[in-house]
Amino acid sequence: MARIPHHSLPRALPGVKHMKPLSPSRMPHLIAAAVGLLLAGSAQAIDFGPFSLTGFAKAEATPVWPYCDNCQVATGEDKQRFWADQIRQNQSYGSHVATLTLFQPYLGVKAEVGGGVKVGALLSQRYRDGKEDFKGFYYDRNAYVSHDDYGSLRVGAMTTRGWSVADYPYGSAVGVADAWGSSGAGYGILTRALRLSSRPLDVAEGDLVLEATYDIGKAGWKKNKPQFLELYAQYHKGDLVVDAMWQWAKNGTPSAFGHGVFTGLTPFPADDAKLGSSSQGIAMVMGRYQVDGNVEISGGLRANRWSGAYAVVTTPPNTHTGTGLVEDARWNNMFNVDWSRDLGGGVFKGYPATSVDLMLGLRYRSGPWTASTGMVHLGAASTANPSDRGQSNSATINTLGLNYNFRNGFEAYATLGMVQYARQGLAPLSMPSNSAFSNVDSRVKTRGNWLTLGGVYVF
Template sequence: MRIPSLRTATDRDQAPPSRSAPGYWGAWAGLLLLGCWAGQSAQAQALQYGPFSLNAFAKYEGARTSNFNERLQLYNDATKQQQWADQLVPGTRFGTEPTNVWLFQPWLGVKFDLGGGFKATAMLSQRWRGGMGVPNTVDVPGFLYEENVAISHEDYGRLAVGKMVARGWSVADYPYGTSVGLANEWAQSGAGYGLLTKAIRYTSRPFDVFSGDLVLEATYDQGNTAFKIHKPRFWEFYAQYHNAGLVVDLIVQDTRNGNPQAWGHGPFTGLTPFPRDDAKIGGAGQGMAMVMARYDIDAHWQVSGGLRSNRWSGADAVITVPGPPSQWNNMFNVDWGGTRDGIPNPGYAATSTDGFAALRYRRDKWSAWLAGQILGTASTANPSERGQSNWANFNTMGVQYDFGRGLSAYGGVGMVRYGRLGLSPMSMPTNSAFTGVDSRVSRNGNWALIGLLYVL
């Protein structure tokens, strides 16, 4: 049985919104990597002290990206779904620019044997980040990655309650995207959610099916319970089948009244951050179904791939607090200036399909990969263009070397190509997500990167 690890070290991070001179934090991140590696024994492993355990990863990465722009939008803080985000600053320059990022995440766990085959566990985890133009802060401000307790039995399965990561993001991120340089492009796109705040999860014991192991799982999250009219509801169903060199992962999410978004890493809470908006806005929903698989052809070659179907209900644009300046809800796929059934600025339903394929080679301490991903056009009745006619293709190639004791170095190149100039595909959270190449001013971009990764 292979239940996916919750370690989610990513290969690339979304490009920062603005650029500044490199700070001293990057140097400290590099020293942390080398210091942890030098201080470890012959083989990296979790630190244990009685019932307590500590796992962690730290990463530092530098890159150069072409057709990168610092501040393209007139209103730089506006989101992709807001009409005023479409206004660009005339004559803004863009070109090849350096970027860097560091990430650090520990997992503190505790485990007790209750007797009779039962075990109780608890987990606490948070991720921090920083880099050029990125504030040195927690990864997703206001949200923890893990804060949960669980009870398990080898015959009855595992029941967990609390804050945790959704499989729709964590499994897509690791091991699929991370291994082939598509961690953010694959795991952070689409109609899924990634962080859960009030969840309950049941994971079955392994079942013997066709000489392999089948594990089934269901997760429910009630989101922000202060919403009484449009109550949030999150369901995720996960199945993993493992037979020799074949692993197949199937994930389905069905949600109502979470934040309308196309950010597969985003937290599930409510329609807006403010429950006072409940009576002023309409409901919304979204979901996705994703199948991924990896197969070891032999001791050296592995193929992997995935297919994802996305669904959004759309969300009408509504002023929640009159201005100036006015405050708006979180809208999605809006026909700005239009009406439908007497409703101004209506949101429209949309569907799209995304996929990726990769080839990986491993020999001794070296590994290499070649991968490609497509974010497809969307089907919608929206008469306005909100990115549904665009697509994006990402391609990566790279190598990684394992120094041992948890430390590895990697390098690679990649490219992005958009189908047209204009708003990015529906599956992308921003118009320049993942690479910093904005689809409104450039159809192509490429990058080269090097990085260090330490896993405890």
């Protein structure tokens, strides 16, 4: 059996959201951000010629309880690796205050070239606590051509509908944007994609838009070429909106992180010959209905599928590579592995799995005030894996929220959140880490709470 390292690259998936603890040195920055948002002028795009600048900025603080500081022995290690399972003994549990800032500008350009044809481009990046959200990857860097009678063609880097629509408007409207949008077997960001969108079609007295997106992932993979396909449909009739999407992905990074970047099996195409193929995908339908001028109800259902990914040592310990010496063994990105049986040479089998997740939401508006409640249930998974990798666990997340719209682009909000795990142990398979979305670790406690206080400015 290959030597198991304390740490090994590639590390846990980037972007899994663990907010920074609140420290005295960060407090002035957080206060300044909040004051700056509150004093901002009327929300409007900044237009100059064919260019337009829009975006948002957000700052928030979140007390969490119970919280176990630095409980995992292998700090930051991927949940799929069994040496990340161990937690420190005799750790104290208490409250914890985390902070978060997000800033995302969108720079667009568009022009009409005649005959009803329009061309344009979009550039966008998100900064989390002052740093790129996914280092080296843009949220949007694409160009498009469109026609009112035929639809549009877009090429480049862009977000998927499986993440972006689940995140906004569905999840963010009821305080479960991360728990709903960033969980499951989907992907959220594409790097080399082509998207075809139809014009709105008149169907049953409503508007239907159809869309197909294809991505080829990171260059350099010859044997295990990345392939991604997403089909999307939106139907809008009166006060009813229904969104449906289906993702099929082959040879992307095996994960349960619906916000993740679709690239390749690992960050290193040099691993190609050492790995076998894997796949995953989702089928999801969501809907929202405006009952009257004040009340909106929403819901969603998602089926997840993973092929599983074998665990393989891609670089032996003490190996010199083009980037330096690798002291510990470097493993691939595995998924749902039976670590109890070595198949030989440090290879462990990854098993297929399926699960179903659910989202429900309710909003009530009265003038500038909006009250909301949301629920996400991440279900137990079905798999033949004889080892427990979280498939027998489930999680239910509930939120109660209150927002105030200052009508100048700024909105303040408070959200009380609760998480309940079915049992103490590894988190459900459709969660990217054992404490994702709540900072309450399922290996430590079966339930926890948090209170988020924040503000967002949209321009």
